Amino acid sequence: MSARENSVRTSEEESAKPVWVSIGARLATVRGSRTQGDMAALMGVAKNTYGRFERGLREIGAECLAVLVKEGWNGNWLLTGEGPERLDSGPIQRQNNDLPQSQVVRHASVKIAAQLLQEALDDANATLAPAQFGEALVLLAQLLEKGLPEAEVRPFARQTVGMITTGAPNGATASTGR
Known part of the structure; x- marks a missing residue:
């Protein structure tokens, strides 16, 4: 089993959990018109594993979540449904003013x-x-x-x-x- 698949936990009885179902619905939104196979390849997991994420049968791991965040999706929204869907959809409150902001325009x-x-x-x-x-x-x-x-x-x-x-x-x- 790969390290990435180890970062994903499976429910013992393979039944959907309400929190995971909510996350799965948001994953389907993220997927948009792409196939589950495309999303699985992006995350580095098997297609069946990704399908279980969307159906709420499996908890998405930190490594898979990190891939989506790198794609511009808001991790907080993915996990809780709160905040903007995308990191680039509005101003993000900076917690530490010593950190440089990314350059948006030339x-x-x-x-x-x-x-x-x-x-x-x-x-x-x-x-x-x-x-x-x-x-x-x-x-x-x-x-x-x-x-x-x-x-x-x-x-x-x-x-x-x-x-x-x-x-x-x-x-x-x-x-x-x-």
Whole structure:
């Protein structure tokens, strides 16, 4: 028996356990359109073993769970159903501010986004709170990362500043912050 299969426990009577059934349902969500064989290969277990995970007949081990976490799935959600399904689906609260955060966008995109945002703020004669500035900056940088040309991001920056400073969906009348 391999080390990975040793990390997985089987119930003595091979009957489904409610907690394992819940985890199995979430595993089926993770699997999506892939086959059980594909998932088994990804986790390094037999297809029958993976099938038992989904049916709640077998407890998923830490090594198999680690594979899914490396694929971007939230281990807490997989085990408990709480929190976002994916690790990349929203902000993750950092527990230790000494740890570096992963880089989501390239430096060049952030630099251009900062210039566009500052131009929009200057044009509107407005300022943003640091948290709002950061959120707008990340949004603009992500648009640039997705390949949207700078010329198309510029009007979006202006509209974003208008929306934030007025709270209006169209940003028609931006309030001044200076």
